[in-house]
Amino acid sequence: MNPVFLKLIEVKWKLYGRLGAxxxxxLNFLFNVFWTTVAISVSVSRDSTHRYILPQDWWRVLLVVLALLLTVEEVRREVxxxxxxxxxxRLWRRWAQRRLHDDLRCSHPMWPQERVFLLDKNKQxxxxxxxxxRDLWNVFDWLVYSLLAVAFGVHMADVFHPSSSLHTATLRLFSVTVIFLWLRLMKHVRAFRLMGPFIVMLGNIVGDVMRFLFLYAEIFIPYACSFWIIFGGSASVPSMQSVPGLLYSLYRITLVDEYEYAAMATVDSVMAPLLCGTFLAASSVLxxxxxxxxxxxxxQRVHDNSQANAVMQQAAVILQVEESMPALRRCYDNRFISNHCSPLADSHDAEDTTNPRYHDEMGRINxxxxxxxxxxxxxILFKEKFRKVQRDQNQTQMDQNQKQTNQTQTDQNQDQELHMIRAELQQLRTLVQQLLQNRTDSGPQI
Structure with a gap:
């Protein structure tokens, strides 16, 4: 990650992000504790038909009021x-559409695909x-609020019109809601760098579990039908007399738990080992x-980028604090970064250009x-040396060729000179012969 943004996140975290987180x-821990205490107090069995007996149960009423106040505060923040x-x-759409309209006015008819592209971007x-x-944590928040509203509504109906069915429904709803309620606490723990990567890991695991459940259902459903055909509704196998019991028994077989194999072998000694063995191999092993x-x-993927994931989770919580708790931000100097961080004086090591605490990934990349x-x-050095050797060899070869050419030219010049000398000697010989002939012809007459 860019060290400038890392430093910005660090400064904002120290300034107001840590306190807001x-x-x-x-607040959310108290929210969970109050609702959990309310759920546990509802499960207390009483002989009286009145769910709250005052003034003995004043603390229960106080817990309900505090839990409702915190719920209203959380819902208000979400709204x-x-x-x-x-x-x-809305503001971003207005700005983006204005830019697209400007581009549409400048689009040329020669390139209609540009106009099609801009219109498609406008639809997007x-x-x-x-x-x-887009944040799934917000969807999870509303799921928890909905469960709390339904559970508390059923509880209020049970308070004003007591009945065993409403009381049982209240207990079941609260027992499910408490699980999701405490899972929601991970949203506010992710800001701390020790837990941030693990929260991201759990979020990514959800997709893996969904894929596993699809594959498991592909194996579980046909085997459930096969077990029901052979052993379903039989008194010899008590755990498979009903469909829910059969499904739970197959789940126990998957976990290699105890199941009634002897009873199944009594009913059908051929299909019992065949179905149990293949189902164990397909579900448990595969x-x-x-x-x-x-x-x-x-x-492994999340752990390799653990620091980057932790920083991103911290940045997300800082943005949440800035948006949901503006009063906290106003308690600090809005021009702190401009006054104290422009420029920011920080220690620097000439050898270690990265901070190992925040820049492990950048250090590995460097x-x-x-x-x-x-x-x-x-x-490059090897190639340069090789090229230099080649240049030297080429230069030597060129020098040799030049010398050979010069030698050849010299030999040719010498041959020409010899030829000229021979020609001159031949002419001189001819001239001498003519002179001798003339002298002989002009001698005394007897």
Whole structure:
């Protein structure tokens, strides 16, 4: 990650992000504790038909009031986040559509595909959702609020019109709601870097579990039908007399738990080992080992980028604090970064260009780049030396060729000179012969 953004996140975290994250964590922890205490107090059995006996149960009423107040505060904050998200989306859409309209006016008829592309982008902008709805944690929040509303509504109906069925429904709803309620606390724990990567890991594991459940259902459903055909409704196998009992028995077989194999073998000695053996091999050996492999791969991928994931989770919580707790931000200097961080004086090591606490990934990348540069530089030096040797050899060859050419030219010149000398000697000989002949012809007459 860019060290400038890392430093910005660090400064904002120290300035007001840490305090805001702790406040959100404490408030949600109290929110969970109050509702959990209310759920446990509802499960207390009483002989009286009155669910609350005053003044003995004043503390229960107080817990319910505090839990409702915290719930109202959480819902109010969620509604404000929705309104801010819609407002930001509306402003961004207006800006983006204005830019697209400017581009459409400048589009040339010679390239109609450009106009088609811009119109398609305009449709995408119209169908785009806000940042609030894209965050699955917000969807999970509303799921928890809905469960709390339903459970508390049934509980109030049981208070004003006591009945065993309403009381049982209240207990069941609260028992399910408490599980999701405490899982929701991970949303506010992710800001701390020790837990952030693990929260991301759990989020990625959900997709792996969904794929595993699909594969497991492909095996579980046909085997459930086969077991029901052979052993279903038989008094000899009590755990498979009903469909829910049969499904739970197959789940226990998957977990290699105790199941009534002897009773099944009594009913059908051929199909019992065949069905049980193949189902154990397909579900326990194949499916669960595949799930372990998927989870291991997810863990490795998240762990390799653990610091980056932790920083991203911290940045998300800082943005949440800025949007949902503006009063906290106003308690600090809005020009702190401009006054104290522009420029920011920070310690720097000439050898270690990255901070190992925040830049482990960047350090590994820089190390890899240095290794690649060393290899590349060595290759370049080798190529330069090779080219230099080739140039020297070529120069030597050219010098030799030049010398040979000069020698050949010299030999040719010497041959020409010899030929000219021979020609001159021949002419001189001819001239001497003519002179002798003339002297002989002009001698005394007797």
């Amino acid at each position: 702790w406040l959100l964590l404490i 404000q986040d929705i309104r801010r998200s819609r407002r930001k989306l 902008i119209d169908t785009m959702r806000g940042s609030y709805s 499916c669960f080992n595949l799930l372990i492999a998927l989870l291991t791969d997810t863990f 190390a890899q780049i240095k290794v690649c540069l060393r290899k590349t530089s060595s290759k």
